[in-house]
Amino acid sequence: MIKRKFxxxxxxxxxxxxxxLNEIVHLFPKSINRFFEPFVGGGSVFLNVLANEYVLNDKDKYLIELHKLLLNFRNNNKEFFKKLYEIINYYGFSQSFKKDIVPIELKKKFPKTYYARFNKEAFEKLKKDFNEEKERDYFKLFVLLIYGFNRMLRFNSNGNFNLPVGNVDFNSNVVNALYxxxxxxxxxxxxxxxxxxxxxLNFQxxxxxxxxxxxxxxLITxxxxxxxxxxxxxxNLINFLDSLNQKKIKFAISNVIRYKERHNSVFENWSKKYNTFEIKSNYISYHDNSLKEMLEVLVTNYIPKIDSQEKLFEEDISFLNK
Ligand SMILES: C[S@@+](CC[C@H](N)C(=O)[O-])C[C@H]1O[C@@H](n2cnc3c(N)ncnc32)[C@H](O)[C@@H]1O
Incomplete structure (x- = not known):
C-alpha cells in the first residue's frame, strides 16, 4: 500500500x-458537518478535509466553471479523459503522460524551453478558438490552463483569455491530480x-x-x-468573523501579518481576541525571493485538537500507479 499525504x-x-496543508489542516475541528470555503480558489484545502457536506464559493467565475466541469465528470472519468485527449490530439499538444512526441532535435536545441516551443502554435490556435466561441467550452479552458503560463487563469477586460503558452506539459502530475x-x-x-x-455568507x-x-x-502581499x-x-471581513463568533460558529482564517516592511495591523490587533498559530510558509514570491520577512498565521476561534484529520490520508492510492 502506498501512502501519501495531501x-x-x-x-x-x-x-x-x-x-x-500540513501546517493548517490538523488545526481544523475534529468533526465537521458542513465545511464552508468562501474563498475556495483551486480547492487544495477542501480536497484535504473530511466533512459531511462542502459549500464552496469564489468570486472568480472561470475558476468556479472549472470546478463545476470537474464535478460533472467525477462519476465518469473515462469520458472526461476522452474529451481532454480529443482536444489535445486535435490541436497537437505534447502529452508526456501518454507518449513523448517532442522531436529530439528540439529538445537538444532548447533543453529548458522545448515544451513552450513545441506547444506555442497549438496553444495560440486553441486560445483563439476558445475566445471566439459564443458558448464557452470549459474543457478548452482547462487545456489552456494546463499548458498555459504558470498554469494561471487570466482574462482581459473583453473577457478574453490572454496568457501565453507555458513551459509545461500534460504529465503524470496532472493526471494524478485529476484522479x-x-x-x-x-x-x-x-x-x-x-x-x-x-x-x-449572508444567505447561509x-x-x-x-x-x-x-x-x-x-492585504499586504x-x-x-x-x-x-x-x-x-x-x-468588513473581521466584523463578519466577530458576528460568527457571537453565534458560536467555528472559523479559521489564514492571513499574512508581516511582509517585508508592510504590516497588517488591522488584522493583527483583531486577532488578539482569538488563537493565533504561526504558519511556516515557504512561498517563493514572484517578485522577490527573500522569505524570512513574512509572518503567515492561522487564527481560530476555537482550541484545536491536533492531528484530528489524520485518518483522511491513510488510504490506498496504489491504483494511480497502474
Ligand atoms: C488566497 S486565494 C485562495 C486560495 C485557495 N485557498 C487555494 O488553496 O487554492 C483567494 C481567493 O479569493 C477569491 N476572491 C477575491 N476576492 C473575493 C471576494 N470578494 N469574494 C469571494 N472570493 C474572492 C480569489 O478569486 C481567490 O481565488
Missing part, C-alpha cells in the same frame, strides 16, 4: 495552500457558488457543527487576486 488540485492555483479530485469528490455532497464572499444559515475556513486575498482587496474589505 491531494493537489488539478487547477494548480497560484498561491494555493497545497504546500502549507485525486474525481476520487475525493465522488459520492460527496458538494456545491459551488460564484458570489462575493459576503453575499455568499450556519449551525454550531459547521466550520468555515477563510483564505481571503492578503503581491498577487493578482490581492490587487482589489482594501482595508475596508479587511474590516
Amino acid at each position: 491531494r493537489r488540485s488539478p487547477l494548480f492555483y497560484v498561491g494555493d495552500k497545497y504546500k502549507l 485525486d479530485y474525481f476520487l475525493f469528490t465522488k459520492n460527496k455532497k458538494i456545491k459551488f457558488y460564484n458570489f462575493d464572499y459576503l453575499e455568499f 444559515e450556519f449551525k454550531v457543527d459547521d466550520f468555515i475556513y477563510f483564505d481571503p486575498p492578503y 503581491n498577487s493578482e487576486y490581492n490587487k482589489y482587496w482594501t482595508v475596508k474589505d479587511e474590516e
